Amino acid sequence: MIRCGRLRRMLGIVLLLALSGPALHAQATEIVMRPLPDGAKGPEPDLNGAVIDEALKRTVNRYGPYQYAERIPVVARERLLDEMLRGEAINITVVATQPVWEEQLHVIRIPIDMGLSGYRIALIRRDRQSLFNTVRDLDTLKRLRLGAGEAWSSRQIFAAEGFSVETGETYEALLRMLLAGRSDYFPRALTEAFPEYDARRKDFPDLAIERDLLLNLPLPTYIFVSPKAPELARRIEAGLESMVRDGSLLRLVMKFNGDILRRANLCSRRVFKLDNPLLTPQTPLRRKALWFDPFDRRTGLCAAKTPPETNVQHGR
Structure with missing residues (x-):
């Protein structure tokens, strides 16, 4: 009887874990709230969107699934910092850096366009x-x-x-x-x-x-992440570093800007x-691999x- 009771308890635990697995998985889904340019219809409307999406895809195994929130309209720059600090409607954006932004937000110091x-x-x-x-x-x-x-x-x-x-x-x-x-x-x-x-x-x-x-x-355009989403910042940085190492960041820059670069x-x-x-002292000017x-x-x-x-x- 003791063994049967113990077995039933073990089976109960296994069943509970099996049933709760999908719920735990859903809770771990990263919600990405990024304002999109006018006319954007998906997560890859431009270079910025394509880079962010690739960084997220590369880190699924380590950080779990992600999804984009409903389309968020672009916010005027003077309001954007406040929205990012709150992190309720927007938790990630791409802008040319300013010291006050680097002081108050999570900044990924890899120029998203390689300094173009x-x-x-x-x-x-x-x-x-x-x-x-x-x-x-x-x-x-x-x-x-x-x-x-x-x-x-x-x-x-x-x-x-x-x-x-x-x-x-x-x-x-x-x-x-x-x-x-x-x-x-x-x-x-x-x-x-x-x-x-x-x-x-x-x-x-x-x-x-x-x-x-x-x-x-040197006027780097960085990805900034809300202080309310530190895990998202670590995730994006890990994905971007991977893209720098294998050259895919440069390939995306060329994909979106190659015609203009040749024309120039x-x-x-x-x-x-x-x-x-x-620029702040932390600007990675000496990392040649980051700059076009x-x-x-x-x-x-x-x-x-x-x-x-x-x-x-x-x-x-």
Whole structure:
């Protein structure tokens, strides 16, 4: 009888575990609450979404299943930090870094686009290209009038580096300033310049993309995670590190931006490297594997292994 009772208890425990297994599994499901761009229909609408999704997929065995919340509309940047701190409606987002964000949120210090957001080429008036053909040093470039948004991180960097900055409140205002001759050039991220130009070239035939220069400023775009979701932060970081190691992060960057990168003709541009005084000391500038290099043979962009030294000018 004792043995039968013990056996029944053991069978009961096994049955209880079997029945509770699905419930425990459901409780462990990671809920990812990320605001999606307008027009997004799934978890991979853009490079950011594809990278996050791949990082989550790679870590299922270790961290368990995940699912996306219902579509969350994009929140204005001034509200986004508060929403992230609460972690109730949004627990993950992708933005260009700022020290206050790194202080208050979990930050994964792996640039999600490998630093492409810091590669800047300029929108100009078509009749001003000859002005830039003669620019051979930073001092000359700094004397030209640069257009930037008043609240933009890039404006602060350019101002700190001694550029002559003309500010505007909105993108359209800055474009009007450029076409009216009140600024000489309007630097844009590589991934912004060509789509913006293509969308406006018919309406603004005087608009052009400058052909010779490239500004390279370290302005990493990071994944930030709510302090209410530390396990999600560890999970994303583990997935991203795996993607850096096997080259899949670079492959995704090329998949989403390859056409633009080839169109930009990076290999023959004169490069001006700037400092960014706004970066925190923890910025991984020395981890070369994290930063996009058009001369990396895996990109297939440039025949030479390294850029000609005469094409690179460094900021102060």
